[in-house]
Amino acid sequence: MTRPPRGVGAAGRVVPPGSALGVIGGGQLGRMFALTARRMGYRVHTFSPEEDSPTGQVADVEVTASYEDLDALKTFAGGVDVVTFEYENVPIEAVDALEALAPVRPSGVALHTAQQRAREKTFLADRGVPIAPFAGAATLDELWEGVARVGTPAVIKTAAFGYDGKGQHIAATPADVEQIWTAIGHQEAVVEKYVSLQAEVSVVAARGLDGGIAAYAPFENRHRHNILDVATAPAAVTPAVAAQAAEITRTVLDELQYVGVLCVEFFVSTEGELLVNELVPRPHNSGHLTFDAAVTSQFEQQVRAVCGLPLGSPEIPRPAAMANLLGELWEDGEPNWAAACRFADVKLHLYGKTEPAPGRKMGHLTAVGRTAQDALERVIAARDALLI
Ligand SMILES: Nc1ncnc2c1ncn2[C@@H]1O[C@H](COP(=O)(O)OP(=O)(O)O)[C@@H](O)[C@H]1O
Ligand SMILES: [Mg+2]
Structure with a gap:
């Protein structure tokens, strides 16, 4: 019987220590990932729009470019053995560009689902996962309807790219809706029941x-x-x-x-x-x-x-x-x-x-x-x- 080559298991080839791991984003989470990966013998390349980023300070290679710069992303992906994220709010085109050249884990599909609140909540609701009552809204009328449907107090959140409570407003009564629509810059939103x-x-x-x-x-x-x-x-x-x-x-x-x-x-x-x-x-x-x-x-x-x-x-x-x-x-x-x-x-x-x-x-x-x-x-x- 011939042995399979070392390092090839049922799930595919292991990316062994010594390989280069690409991390998208330059923040604190990437920094702790890089410190750990380097301890385990990996090289770490980081990609973010910032210079001297928290991750870049402890990485082997720091690439500074915009998440819209698909050529820079492709060059980056070509230089690493696998790509992962410490920052997830990158355009989906960026993920597609990376996926063409290196394994991307988690996948673009997973990122896409989590990136946008309406999509994420629909995904959860479709699988029977308990969530607070919600409604998506792309227009002021839909926002009114959504608030009427879930009831007040309601939390209105911009659908995309939210973090640390940015783009979040509480509608105590339906009368607050119009002003919140202005405050969020007429962006697509989700309305959620305020949970005690x-x-x-x-x-x-x-x-x-x-x-x-x-x-x-x-x-x-x-x-x-x-x-x-x-x-x-x-x-x-x-x-x-x-x-x-x-x-x-x-x-x-x-x-x-x-x-x-x-x-x-x-x-x-x-x-x-x-x-x-x-x-x-x-x-x-x-x-x-x-x-x-x-x-x-x-x-x-x-x-x-x-x-x-x-x-x-x-x-x-x-x-x-x-x-x-x-x-x-x-x-x-x-x-x-x-x-x-x-x-x-x-x-x-x-x-x-x-x-x-x-x-x-x-x-x-x-x-x-x-x-x-x-x-x-x-x-x-x-x-x-x-x-x-
Ligand atoms: N529907 C809600 N009911 C009560 N509190 C909420 C609700 N939505 C958000 N919050 C509060 O705001 C915090 C941040 O909201 P979250 O949706 O997690 O946004 P972010 O993406 O900024 O983390 C939550 O952890 C919670 O404390
Ligand atoms: Mg949160």
């Missing part, structure tokens, strides 16, 4: 080339001004809710034939109902804590998945927490790093441009603890100390 929230949780999961799935237990997320502020693991939800969230995540991954890391954001309503809020086709900020606290981080899972390697253990042996550090921390000058580092077991993650580039710095703190609450108190105390 008990909690928000996320499931970050990886699906490999062979269809294997590894999911972290749900994280619990708290937002401030619609931006993730803190995350804790594990979430304080019942085992039944955690199991349902994992099951929904599995359905989404399988239906999309997904390869890579995906996050499903959920609402837990005050009635205890689990609803999907949105899909994020990349590692997620709530998963930052996996970098220090999990057996296998979400970034390592992304490397493993897109390279056709077996997935690692998603176990998080001790409760953990993450606190975001946003640009406002730098408003009155450099934060007090020494004071935060006095919390000896709190890990600091920072990324941003070197001086002078105000407003372009971000980071987060992580810690493990006896309980999630204990870990949370630690990262919050360290974050407070930054302003002492």
